[in-house]
Amino acid sequence: MIQDLRDYIAALEKEGELHRVTTEVDWNLELCHVSKVNEEQKGPALLYENVKDYDIPVFTSAFTTPKRLAICLEQDTSLSMSKLSKKWMELTTKKMIPPEIVSHPKVMENVITGDDVNVEMFPAPWFYPEDGGRFIGTAVYLVTKDPETGWTNLGTYRMQILGKNVVGVQIIKGKHADFMLKQYEAMGKKMPAAAVIGCDPVLFLCSSTLVSAQTDEYDVAGSLRQAPVPVFESDLTGLKLPATAEVILEGYIDPKVLMDEGPFGEYTGYYSGNKGKEWPKPALQIERILHRNDPILWSTTVGKPINDIHMIQSLNRTATLWYDLETMRVPGIESVYIPPESCGRFWGIVSVRQKYPGHSNQVGNAVIASTTGHYGMKGVITVDHDIDADDWDRIMWALSTRFDPKRSAQIIDRGRSTPLDPGLPIEARDVTSRIILDACTPFEWQNKPNEIFMDRGVLTKVSERWADYGLGETSPVADMIDRLTKPESK
Ligand SMILES: Cc1cc2nc3c(=O)[nH]c(=O)nc-3n(C[C@H](O)[C@H](O)[C@H](O)COP(=O)(O)O)c2cc1C
Ligand SMILES: [Mn+2]
Structure with a gap:
């Protein structure tokens, strides 16, 4: 079972999904640039063992293929993204498994306090040319606690080095940490907080998932692993922290102190905000650094799709959208997909088995009204049940052949947006419009166009004779026969 980052790296290596970079690589731009080029060509995860000026390795590109996400989730590595998301949904909507307190946490092997605290001890990369500095927190999450109810929240929010003991x-x-920060502010207190870098990778996946308020992401991670997350209670902040983390930066966020931060090459493919015109950010004052012996720094390139962030958002938003539609009791949902190419959030596709006129429109409208779809989504495409939500070739075909712009498109004027959307003017990013594209043949049509199908019997024969044609030893027919023949011919 994968319990920490090292287990995950070992699992990747066993599957031939890891490459160790042994030559010296500069943390200043070079490391990110190597990773991004490797990601563009769907290369393996990378472990940089020789980072300039440091003897701490950097791990990147953890999740840039569906196979690696499946390895992390300990699922069948042939599953498509949409099917993996379905697994995620099934596991996380079962019983939650709370964390378990353990003694002698490995992350306490090294405890650095007082004047010795210096986050530059870690090889935090400088990612893109116009970034405002080095970002230590990309594959990171912040642990905070509700001062009234005791709920522990894990949220991924990026972190820039602003001083030796401040990020x-x-x-x-x-966001949940924002709610909590406001509670501490009202109490006139600083908020205890810890940044965790390097951990069981499902914790990182959960910390960037839309989980309801008052639900601990630790419990969700437990449900994914079907085992409790090992945690310890910090004697400094009282927070529950993961025992097997690589690095923890622990301290306080003063709600009254905001600092200039950024810009950063964001997951939209644009720098966030204007240089020098970023909104000021909360800051974590670090009182101590905890780290395991021989720590590994986990990073992710963010930037243009596709890299870790887009894959993660695609995985978990597809799962939560699918669950939203089920809990809204929208019938006929066959598959759901939020593609990583849409930055893992801006477009959603749903395949629906229509049962009544207007059904596919109901689905489109339900998506943008759902918990997952109401925030930042700009477009929904609905397709009939014969097309999988992640079969882009057939989706484009449906948009060409089952679609009439006037009839099939609806524009909705006002929806919740994200301040990082570069498609909206920088000064007006609160509200976005949305479009629903219905690429389904209208249910009520009596006279439907006659679609071409292949003959099942002949295809079976073709499959048997495949080798005779000299096109390869193994017939590909089995994988596509249902897609090519009339559904009722099975
Ligand atoms: C790599 C990565 C970086 C992210 N960076 C930020 C960020 O800087 N700020 C932010 O508010 N959300 C960021 N997110 C999205 C949040 O993690 C996500 O909204 C999550 O639900 C927040 O946790 P919460 O719901 O407990 O507040 C990021 C997600 C990923 C995967
Ligand atoms: Mn949360």
């Missing part, structure tokens, strides 16, 4: 934390309005 800026981009907690966007409405």
